Amino acid sequence: MFDFLLTFIPRAIVQGIPLLYGSTGETLTEKSGNLNLGIPGIMYVGAISGVIGSFFYESSLPSPEAFSGFLAVLITLCATLLGSLLMGLLYCFLTVTLRANQNVTGLAMTTFGVGFGNFFGGSLIKLSGNNMPYLALTNTSMAFRAPMPGANTTGWFGSLFLSYGFLAYLAVILSLIAAFVLKKTRIGLHLRAVGENPATADAAGINVARYKYAATCIGSMIAGLGGLYYVMDYASGIWSNNAFGDRGWLAIALVIFTIWRPNLGILSSFLFGGLYILHMYIPTGMDLTVKELYKMAPYVVTIIVLIISSIRNRRENQPPASLGLSYFREER
Amino acid sequence: MNTSVAVEMRNISKRFGTVQANQDVSLDIRRGEILALLGENGSGKTTLMNMLAGIYFPDSGTISVNGEPAVIASPKEAFELGIGMIHQHFKLVDVLSAAENIVLGLEGKLDLKSAVKKIREICDAYGFDVNPSQKIYDMSVSQKQTVEIVKVLYRGADILILDEPTAVLTPQETDKLFAVLRNMRDDGKAIVIITHKLNEVQTLSDKVAVLRGGRYIGTLITKDTNAQEMTDMMVGRAVSLNIDRPDPVDPQLRLEIRDLTVRNEEGLLKLDHVSFDANSGEILGIAGISGAGQKELLEAIYGLQGTEEGTVIFHDPETNKAIDLKYKTPMQIRQLGVSLSFVPEDRLGMGLVGSMDITDNMMLRSYRSGPHGFLNRKAPKSMARWIIRELEISTPGTTTPVRRLSGGNVQKVLVGREIAQTPKVLMMAYPVRGLDINSSYTIYQLMNLQKEKGVAVIFVGEDLDVLMELCDRILVLCAGKVSGMVDGRKADKQKIGMMMTRVGGEQDGE
Numbered sequence: 001m002f003d004f005l006l007t008f009i010p011r012a013i014v015q016g017i018p019l020l021y022g023s024t025g026e027t028l029t030e031k032s033g034n035l036n037l038g039i040p041g042i043m044y045v046g047a048i049s050g051v052i053g054s055f056f057y058e059s060s061l062p063s064p065e066a067f068s069g070f071l072a073v074l075i076t077l078c079a080t081l082l083g084s085l086l087m088g089l090l091y092c093f094l095t096v097t098l099r100a101n102q103n104v105t106g107l108a109m110t111t112f113g114v115g116f117g118n119f120f121g122g123s124l125i126k127l128s129g130n131n132m133p134y135l136a137l138t139n140t141s142m143a144f145r146a147p148m149p150g151a152n153t154t155g156w157f158g159s160l161f162l163s164y165g166f167l168a169y170l171a172v173i174l175s176l177i178a179a180f181v182l183k184k185t186r187i188g189l190h191l192r193a194v195g196e197n198p199a200t201a202d203a204a205g206i207n208v209a210r211y212k213y214a215a216t217c218i219g220s221m222i223a224g225l226g227g228l229y230y231v232m233d234y235a236s237g238i239w240s241n242n243a244f245g246d247r248g249w250l251a252i253a254l255v256i257f258t259i260w261r262p263n264l265g266i267l268s269s270f271l272f273g274g275l276y277i278l279h280m281y282i283p284t285g286m287d288l289t290v291k292e293l294y295k296m297a298p299y300v301v302t303i304i305v306l307i308i309s310s311i312r313n314r315r316e317n318q319p320p321a322s323l324g325l326s327y328f329r330e331e332r
Numbered sequence: 333m334n335t336s337v338a339v340e341m342r343n344i345s346k347r348f349g350t351v352q353a354n355q356d357v358s359l360d361i362r363r364g365e366i367l368a369l370l371g372e373n374g375s376g377k378t379t380l381m382n383m384l385a386g387i388y389f390p391d392s393g394t395i396s397v398n399g400e401p402a403v404i405a406s407p408k409e410a411f412e413l414g415i416g417m418i419h420q421h422f423k424l425v426d427v428l429s430a431a432e433n434i435v436l437g438l439e440g441k442l443d444l445k446s447a448v449k450k451i452r453e454i455c456d457a458y459g460f461d462v463n464p465s466q467k468i469y470d471m472s473v474s475q476k477q478t479v480e481i482v483k484v485l486y487r488g489a490d491i492l493i494l495d496e497p498t499a500v501l502t503p504q505e506t507d508k509l510f511a512v513l514r515n516m517r518d519d520g521k522a523i524v525i526i527t528h529k530l531n532e533v534q535t536l537s538d539k540v541a542v543l544r545g546g547r548y549i550g551t552l553i554t555k556d557t558n559a560q561e562m563t564d565m566m567v568g569r570a571v572s573l574n575i576d577r578p579d580p581v582d583p584q585l586r587l588e589i590r591d592l593t594v595r596n597e598e599g600l601l602k603l604d605h606v607s608f609d610a611n612s613g614e615i616l617g618i619a620g621i622s623g624a625g626q627k628e629l630l631e632a633i634y635g636l637q638g639t640e641e642g643t644v645i646f647h648d649p650e651t652n653k654a655i656d657l658k659y660k661t662p663m664q665i666r667q668l669g670v671s672l673s674f675v676p677e678d679r680l681g682m683g684l685v686g687s688m689d690i691t692d693n694m695m696l697r698s699y700r701s702g703p704h705g706f707l708n709r710k711a712p713k714s715m716a717r718w719i720i721r722e723l724e725i726s727t728p729g730t731t732t733p734v735r736r737l738s739g740g741n742v743q744k745v746l747v748g749r750e751i752a753q754t755p756k757v758l759m760m761a762y763p764v765r766g767l768d769i770n771s772s773y774t775i776y777q778l779m780n781l782q783k784e785k786g787v788a789v790i791f792v793g794e795d796l797d798v799l800m801e802l803c804d805r806i807l808v809l810c811a812g813k814v815s816g817m818v819d820g821r822k823a824d825k826q827k828i829g830m831m832m833t834r835v836g837g838e839q840d841g842e
Contacts, residue, residue, distance in 0.1 A: 186435075186442040193425045193436050200423040203387060204437030205408030313598075315427050315469050329387070 006156055008274070008281060010163055014234050016273025017168045018043070021226025022251025023258065023265045024175040029219035030255060031182060032212045033195040034095060035324040037106025039223050040248020041113020042087040046224020047231045048117035049083025050076040051239045054140040054232075055124050069143035076140055076232065077225075084224025087113060088217035096212045099326040110248070118241040125239075134240035141237025144229075167229045172266055174222055179263035191215055195320030198327035208327055226251065250276070253302040259309055259317045272298045335362040337399070338491050338522040339384065339415070344393035346379055353379040357393070357548040359541055361491065366513060366523045368537035368554070370530075370566055372768030374738055376546040377526045378420070381493045385417035386410035397491075408437065413491075416484025420495040420526075422476050424468045431464035434483045447486075454485050458515050473500040473622060474509075481512070492516065493524045498532060499765075502621050503796060503829035510536050528566075528768065530559045530573075531797060542566050567769060575776050575801040577820070578784060583611035585647050586788040587633070587757055588654075592642035594628045594812075602628040604812045605642065610757065612649065615779055615789040617803030617820065619796060621832050625812040626792040627677060630759045633790075634674045635662045646670050649756065649786075673755035675747055677762045677792075683746040686735030690716040690727065693734055694749055719748030723774065740771030747778060758782050759790040764798070776802055796825050810835045 022043055029036045036042075054076040061067055091109055094100040125135045144165045151162035182188040193201040194211045202208050230247065231239055254272055258264040279294035309317045339361040346354045354376040361367055371377045382388045384395065386407040395402050397413045404410050410417070424433050435447045448464045455462050460478050468476060477497060484492060494513075498506045513536065517523055527533060533540050534554060542549040542565040549565050563573060587610040594603040603625045610616045618626055631637035633644055635657065644657040648670070657665055665672060676682035684693045694712035701708055716730040723744040727737055734742055743763060750758065760779070764772040779789050779802065793799045799806055803820040808831040815831040 184442065186438070186440070189428075189432060189436065189442060193428065196425045196427060197423070200425055201436070203385070203407050203417075203419065203423040205386075205406060205411060206437050207406075315467070318427075321426065 002156075004281075006159060009160060009270075011277060012274035013168065013270050014164065014273070015276050016269035016271070017164075017171050018226040018230040018234065018247050019251045019254050019272050020171045020175060020265055020269035021229060022223045022248060023254035023269060024171070024178050024262050025219035025221070025223030025226070026252055026255045027219075027258070027260055027262050027265065028178055028182075028191075028222070029216045030260065030323055031191050031195045031320055032215035033198060033320055033322045033325065033327070034091070034212055034216045035102050035106065036088075036091055036109075036216060036219065037103060037252070038087065038091050038109030038113065039106075039220075039252055040246070041110035041116075042084050042091075042220045042223050043227035043230075043248045043251070044110075044113040044117040044244055045087050045227070046080045046084040046221075047227030047244060048120050048239070049224070050080035050228040051124065051135065051137065051231060052083075052120060053079025054137045054237075055128070055135065058137060058139060059128075064139070067139050069139075069146070072140040073143050076144075076228065080224050080228040081221045084220045084227075085217055087224070088220025089213075091220070092213045092216050095326060096209050096216075099328060102324050102326070114242075117244075121239055121241045134238050137232070137237035137239070139237075141232050144232040145236070165229075165233045167225065167233055170225070171229070175262040175265050178222075179261065182262065192320070195322060198322055199329075202327070202329055208329075212327075223251070250298055253299060256319075257302050257305050259305075260319065272301075275301065335364045337361070338363050338397065340396045340399075341380070341384070342394045342396075344380065344383060344390045344395070346376075346383060346388060346391050352546050354383075354390075354546045357543070357546070359548060359551075361522050361524055362539075363490070363522045364517060364520050365538045366517050366525060366536055368533040368540040369524055369526045369543065370528065370533055370540050370562060371543035372528060372566055372770065373740065373766060374545075374768065375543045375566075377543055378495055379546075380543065381417060381495065381524065381526060384410065384415055384491075385493060386415075387417075411437075411487045411489065414489050415491045415493070416487060416489030417493040418477070418480045418484060418495065418497060420497075420499065422480055424476055424479060426469040427467065429465050429467050430462055430471075430479045430482075433468060433479060434464075434486050436483075438487070451482060451486065454482055458485070458512055460512065474502075474505040477501070477509070490520070491522045491524075493526070495526045496528075497525065498527070498529065499794070500622060502832055503825060504833065506532075529795070530562055533562065534559070544568055563769065575773070575798065576780055577802060577804070578780060580611070580613045580804055581784070581786070583613050584649065586610055586612045586649070587790075588643070588645040588647065589633070590643045590645075592629070592632055592644065593640040594625075594632050594637055595640055596628065602812050603632065606809075606812070606814050607642075608807050608814065608817065610788045610790055612756070612786045612788045613783055614804045615783050615791055615802060615820075617799040617806040618790065618792045618809060619799055619806055619828055619832060620809035620815075622794065624809040624832070626809060627761060628812075629809070630674060630676075630761055630790070630792065633657070633757075633759065634672055635660050635665050646672075646757070671753060671755045671757070673750035673753050673758045675743075675750050675758075675760040675763055677765070679742055679746055680735065684734050684742065687733050689731045689733055690720070690725075690745055691730045693745060694719075694752075697749060697753065715749075715752055719745065719752065723748050723778075740767045740774075743767060743771065743775065747775060751778065751782060755782075755787060757788045757790065759792075761792045762794060763791070765794065772798075796828055799823075800825065800828075808832055 022039055026039050054072060057072055057075045091105060094105045095102045128135055148162040151158040190206045191211055194208050198208045230244055254268060258268050275297040278297055279291045282294055337360050341359045344354055344357045357380055369377045383390045386404045386409055389405055402413055431444050431448050431451060434451060451464045460482055462478050462482055497509060513523055537554045539551055540554050541551045544566060559573060590607045592603055592606045596602045620626055628637055632639050639658060646655045646657055648655060655668055655670055680686040691713045694715045698712055713730060725741045725744045734745055763775050783789050800820055800823045806818045806820050806823055808815040808828055810832055813835050815835045
């Protein structure tokens with residue numbers, strides 16, 4: 001049993017990390033009142049941007065010996081952050097500045113993001129001259145996946161806590177920071193006010209548009225890192241179109257599951273990761289339909305949580321009151 | 333007393349689209365003085381003050397604060413100049429505590445402990461009662477208002493603007509507020525109170541400035557003027573301030589309510605064994621603090637609200653039959669031939685559809701009557717024309733979306749439609765809320781007309797003075813219970829106020 005957990009938990013965690021990034025980013029975004037349904041697309045764009053950066057870095061090298069892990073990580077990270085930032089800016093420009101409908105904009109951006117990723121993914125695969133339907137960025141991936149020191153010498157402790165790439169730890173740290181900022185700082189108080197009641201925040205002298213832009217863009221960049229983690233760490237640097245799957249939607253479900261609390265997101269994302277791969281560990285024989293049923297587990301749990309939190313009806317557990325609404329000061 | 337000029341506004345103009353909200357308004361606000369800003373709805377009082385508070389920015393004109401020219405581009409800059417505004421719709425975040433709301437928008441490190449200490453000091457200085465850690469959604473309306481006032485004082489405001497602060501308060505709460513405002517005036521603060529209630533102007537203010545149609549009409553010393561003069565300035569022509577109250581002709585029992593008990597969705601008791609009669613040819617007023625069960629009462633009679641026990645009996649004048657309306661939906665009630673009309677409090681939420689035009693809103697009542705699946709648009713259209721003509725609704729035509737009309741005209745459309753059903757019982761919830769004097773009097777006249785036609789009118793109101801002038805009898809509700817029934821001709825305002833806060837209104841050992 002212990003051996004089983006020792007293999008299952010780390011796998012659940014690496015499954016959960018992209019979700020954690022996505023949900024931390026989306027929680028920050030939603031706290032500003034922006035319901036960004038473009039998150040799946042943004043995570044996709046984050047992933048492909050990193051892949052593009054890494055691909056061009058790797059192919060610009062005169063020889064494989066010239067590869068620098070530090071530079072590879074830096075370039076890839078910057079590319080990811082830039083790509084997802086642009087997506088966040090686009091979303092804000094449409095919904096905050098032009099006050100377009102948030103749901104429509106978000107869904108359009110998801111469609112766009114996935115298409116964008118597949119288009120450039122396909123192009124890169126062509127460029128690489130590989131006959132396989134995927135692109136392998138093994139060197140960059142190795143740099144991302146480097147475990148913490150001591151992972152192999154400390155036995156079970158090492159494999160449970162130290163065996164992940166640095167992005168996994170960054171995800172946990174970011175969600176703790178997000179929770180702290182939201183709860184304990186003035187910026188967090190203002191952000192919550194903007195999401196709850198922008199007219200009130202405005203009258204209190206808070207720049208509503210700036211907070212919405214900042215929260216959404218930072219949220220998008222965090223979510224983009226989730227895409228990057230998926231391709232560089234989880235998938236070992238192998239890009240193939242559509243492999244990311246429905247993780248983006250799961251991240252949005254996770255936001256509801258955690259009732260808009262980033263610190264709850266850490267364990268919840270690992271739980272979701274575990275539920276996501278549960279079907280591989282439950283002996284179902286050859287009956288594939290049963291497997292498919294188990295794949296529903298994360299969604300079923302989310303619905304149950306949604307029902308419970310609705311029934312309990314505590315005001316603190318509800319979504320931000322102006323979530324999904326545009327704010328226009330001089331609307332009368 | 334030192335009455336130096338705190339704010340000088342000169343030739344301020346502001347336009348929204350095609351609407352000129354303010355034009356060439358010049359106004360002085362002095363310290364140690366309470367200035368009442370009087371005007372009808374849509375006269376630009378709130379817009380003018382919003383420009384001081386940094387919510388809107390004037391198109392032209394100058395503002396100087398303490399003798400220095402000032403540009404107030406945001407609420408923050410208003411705070412820095414010591415200007416604080418308490419809006420009619422409270423600007424509070426429900427899920428945050430009082431203290432969190434009070435420090436909202438300030439800079440520096442978030443230190444709630446020292447904030448709470450400072451809040452306590454302010455409360456002690458002026459006599460407020462606020463629990464800093466209480467969440468806003470747990471508070472009563474008057475508590476929320478107190479939080480708003482503490483909020484602006486916390487920011488060091490010495491120029492306070494209050495936008496219709498008494499609209500939601502009981503007489504007792506109003507007295508308390510006025511006492512606090514006088515304290516602040518004596519403390520040398522400049523206070524502006526926006527209102528359209530003349531009695532408040534007279535009891536509270538030192539000076540009164542009148543706006544009409546976005547223009548500044550003049551300033552009067554309150555003690556040298558009277559209600560008639562102020563109204564004439566406000567309306568621009570002589571207006572009779574008296575509300576008629578014709579004696580009821582041949583009142584007959586129309587609606588018999590017995591032991592009506594209602595729980596809301598959360599299972600809270602909203603009506604507790606309410607019993608009363610409503611007679612034809614009579615206006616029955618219903619008074620109470622907001623949330624005392626008025627809404628549930630009307631909705632329960634109309635069939636919108638499930639009832640737990642009790643009976644609602646309608647006595648049909650034509651057949652002399654008693655019809656039980658309990659457990660019936662509005663449609664079933666209509667099919668029984670019982671003609672009830674209901675003007676809900678939430679006009680654009682429950683009464684009308686804002687984005688539809690006047691004709692379509694008429695059809696909400698008649699959409700079932702067309703031939704075989706097609707709609708009859710002719711009858712509603714002529715009804716719309718009739719209402720526009722009879723009630724003098726100012727609208728470009730029958731195809732204008734209702735949302736674009738002013739508050740008074742929206743209400744006239746709704747009331748007109750309900751009256752056109754020739755009801756036997758007409759129920760109105762806060763029919764003059766947010767309306768100016770002219771529109772309000774039109775509505776009062778309409779109620780009297782219905783009364784003379786033998787309709788049983790039930791009128792839920794918030795202005796006790798109006799209730800006492802208009803109604804034949806007044807039912808006072810207190811926390812879902814009947815606190816008493818008062819004769820409108822002999823009613824005493826203080827007594828009703830006490831009844832609103834305590835069943836029966838007895839003062840025990842105070």
